[in-house]
Amino acid sequence: MSMYRPSLSVLTPDPVIPPPPASFLRRCEDLDLLAYQFTSPTELCAESRQAKELSALFRSKALMERTRHCLARAAESGLRSVREELFPGCGLAVIAHRAGAQPAGFTTLLLLTPAAFSTRTFQDMCAAAGLDAPRVAREAAPYVREAASDLTLIVRALLGAAQDLEEVEEQRTALDAFTVQLTDSYDTMDLLYSVGRSMREPFKPEQFLNFVCGRLFSGRTFRWIAVVFKSDTSVAAGLRGLLVTSGQLPCEVEEFRSACAPLVTPMNVAQVMERVPSLCSPERPQVLAQPIMCKGAPVGVLVAGGKYGDDPDVSSYDTQLVEAAAGYINAFSDNVALY
Numbered sequence: 001m002s003m004y005r006p007s008l009s010v011l012t013p014d015p016v017i018p019p020p021p022a023s024f025l026r027r028c029e030d031l032d033l034l035a036y037q038f039t040s041p042t043e044l045c046a047e048s049r050q051a052k053e054l055s056a057l058f059r060s061k062a063l064m065e066r067t068r069h070c071l072a073r074a075a076e077s078g079l080r081s082v083r084e085e086l087f088p089g090c091g092l093a094v095i096a097h098r099a100g101a102q103p104a105g106f107t108t109l110l111l112l113t114p115a116a117f118s119t120r121t122f123q124d125m126c127a128a129a130g131l132d133a134p135r136v137a138r139e140a141a142p143y144v145r146e147a148a149s150d151l152t153l154i155v156r157a158l159l160g161a162a163q164d165l166e167e168v169e170e171q172r173t174a175l176d177a178f179t180v181q182l183t184d185s186y187d188t189m190d191l192l193y194s195v196g197r198s199m200r201e202p203f204k205p206e207q208f209l210n211f212v213c214g215r216l217f218s219g220r221t222f223r224w225i226a227v228v229f230k231s232d233t234s235v236a237a238g239l240r241g242l243l244v245t246s247g248q249l250p251c252e253v254e255e256f257r258s259a260c261a262p263l264v265t266p267m268n269v270a271q272v273m274e275r276v277p278s279l280c281s282p283e284r285p286q287v288l289a290q291p292i293m294c295k296g297a298p299v300g301v302l303v304a305g306g307k308y309g310d311d312p313d314v315s316s317y318d319t320q321l322v323e324a325a326a327g328y329i330n331a332f333s334d335n336v337a338l339y
Contacts, residue, residue, distance in 0.1 A: 019045050020097045020105035021165055024158075031154065034058070034110040034143050041071035045105070051139035053131050058110060060129035070094055071106055081159045089116030091148075093155040095162050100170060109158070111151040112144045184317050188324065191215050195328045202238075202335040209244040212325055216304070217246035220318060223284070223306025224249050227292065227329065228260045235299045236337035242300075250306060251278045263289040263301045270319045270326070279305050288314045290326040294333040302326045 020037040028035035028048050035048040036058060047055060057063060066086050074082040074094040082094040091111040097104040116122055117137040126133040145151050198211050209227050217225045224247035231241035249256050259278035270290040274280065279287045284306045292300035302322060307314055 018099045018102070018104045020107050021162075021169070022046065024095075024097070024107055024162055024165055027161060028107065028109065028158070031158075032142055033154070034112070034140075036067075036108045036110070037105060038071060038108065039105045041068050041075050041106075050143075053136045054139050054143075056129055057125065057131055057136055060125055060131075062125050062128060067092060067108060071108065074106060075103075080163075081155065083111075083155060087116070087121035088119050089113045090119075090122070091151065093151075095155075095159055097162060098166050100173075107158075107162070109155065110143075111148075111155075112140055113148060113151075114144055114146065116144075187219050188321060191219060191321070192324055192328070195325060199328060199332050199335070202332065202339050205238045205332070205336050206242060206244060208332055209242070209329070210246075212329060213244055213246040216321070216325055220304070220321065221307055221309040222288075222304040222318075223247050223308060225302075225304040226256070226260075227300060227302050228257060228264075229292070229300035230261075230264055230298075234297065236294065236333065238336045239294075239299065239333060247306075250281065250284075260289075260301055260303055263291070263303060264298045265291050266298050267291060268293050268298075270323045272314045272319065279303070281306075284308070284312070286314050288318060288322055290322045292326060292333060293330045294337055299333060302329060 019039050025035055025037055025046055025048055033048065034050055034054065036044060037046040039045050044059075047058070058067075063086065070082060070084050070086075070092050071094055073084075074096055078096075080096050082096075083091060085091050089112065093109040093111060095107045095109070097106065117133075117140070122137075123133050126136055145154075194215065195212055198208055201208060213225045213227060216222075224245060226243065226245040226249065229235055229239045229242045233240070235241075243253065243257065251259065255278050259276065263273075263276075268291055270288060273287050273289055274285045276287050286307065287303060287305040290302045291298045292302055302325065304318075304322060307318070
């Protein structure tokens with residue numbers, strides 16, 4: 001008799017819904033519980049350590065159908081804990097997880113008492129799955145609880161543990177976000193302070209601009225950062241046609257200059273632009289451009305692109321930092337023009 005095997009889609013977590021916490025599954029293992037985790041009522045993603053035959057029994061068609069029915073009821077009701085009898089002596093408890101206000105899958109617990117193994121339902125399920133019932137019963141022995149009241153207390157305690165884990169995770173997430181904000185604030189102050197101190201040499205514009213580009217490049221995850229000045233006579237002689245870069249430019253120098261020319265605009269605000277010819281690629285579609293002003297007129301552009309890392313999209317922090325750095329370059333350009 002053939003054994004029911006779920007398709008691969010049943011065993012693959014939904015990429016949209018966060019999976020249940022693996023730490024909770026480990027707690028269930030420590031308590032010698034048969035635990036199974038689902039990202040949705042139909043998608044099994046993990047299970048506790050157990051014998052092969054026990055796993056096959058849970059995945060059998062009859063038992064899986066009853067489990068999914070219970071999971072669907074839990075999902076529809078919105079309850080944190082649901083419990084029902086699958087057959088005499090065998091119950092199923094469902095604990096619904098949360099990630100903040102969002103659902104984060106389910107952990108199901110197969111609850112067994114000695115009476116389960118003498119029932120006709122258990123015998124029929126094993127036969128339908130091609131399993132030896134006495135062997136399955138022997139393998140299940142370490143997970144059996146003598147009294148149903150013990151199982152009730154275990155489920156209640158695990159629900160409290162799940163809620164505690166969620167609260168700890170929320171606090172960890174908030175702490176991580178605060179740490180990032182604090183680090184960004186320090187980096188901003190350090191960059192602006194160091195850039196401000198380096199403005200004392202108006203006769204060495206290339207040295208100053210190299211310093212600014214280098215600091216931005218080392219502090220952010222852009223593949224390249226550049227300052228490009230126009231080549232016409234409206235630009236101060238010390239800046240005219242100047243190109244300063246950090247990182248690897250996405251194209252040849254002359255092509256890069258031509259691609260940046262349309263970005264020199266009177267709009268003194270940073271813009272996140274997509275699919276700029278020669279500056280962007282399908283893998284890195286965004287470029288951040290901030291016009292450089294001298295005496296109120298646009299003379300160049302501070303531009304960055306090819307962002308990579310965990311967050312490859314240009315962020316509001318990237319924009320604010322580039323705008324702040326451009327403010328110093330604007331003041332420096334005024335000084336160069338003056339002297």
